[in-house]
Amino acid sequence: MSASTSLKLRLPTFVLVLEVVMIALYGIFVTYDDNSNAKLQNNETDPMENSMYRDYPYFADIQVMIFLGFGCLLAFFRFYGFSGMVFNFLTATLAIQWAILIQGYFQFYSDGKIHLGLINLINAEFACAVVLISFGAVLGKTGPVQLLVMALLEIPIFAVTEWAVLKYLRINDAGGSILIHLFASYFGLGRPSLNKGHPKETTRYNSDILSVMGTLFLWVFWPSFNSALTFNGDDQHRAVLHTFLGLSSSTITA
Incomplete structure (x- = not known):
């Protein structure tokens, strides 16, 4: 049985x-949280006070970053452009589902249930970003099944690390510079033999354009990423302002 035929059997079976x-x-x-549970709503409930209207814009922005930003960014290799985007889509959808469960146990678990709301999805997308950053370090060296296994392993390790840092070290890391980017980088680089190059690890004009598009998507929506989980009000306002000014100045100086 050829490798391609084996993959056509293994991947659908594994995903199923x-x-x-x-x-x-x-x-x-899993059950609904107070904001999404219809049983807790009545005629006196003001729908405009639902967290949906506060959290959904951030959720939508981060969605663009995860699926378009990272998707285009991971198309930088000449021979792996299409697979980079498709594998990003596949890995991200699984990672988010898995992260909702794992993070939910540590952060949103009570009365024997994980209470699901938009805030869970935002947290899960942050965890998904960890996997996708690590994905960039192994792109071209791994297949889709291996990437899914990596997501299954990395999400629990990240969730435990996040829980320990937030609960015991009490580090305020809203933008994820420690928990997301640093953790993901070391996790991805922990794979052996990454220092060995390959003739196919080259770029071309079209892949460079897609990569720049991905960078622009990430650039535009980064203020939402950094401010989504900060405290509402002036803290969130300052997070947006500082992130945008930091992005602008770093772009010019780079």
């Missing part, structure tokens, strides 16, 4: 098994 397990876990352990 994962999704069946996910459905079972969600059915057993």
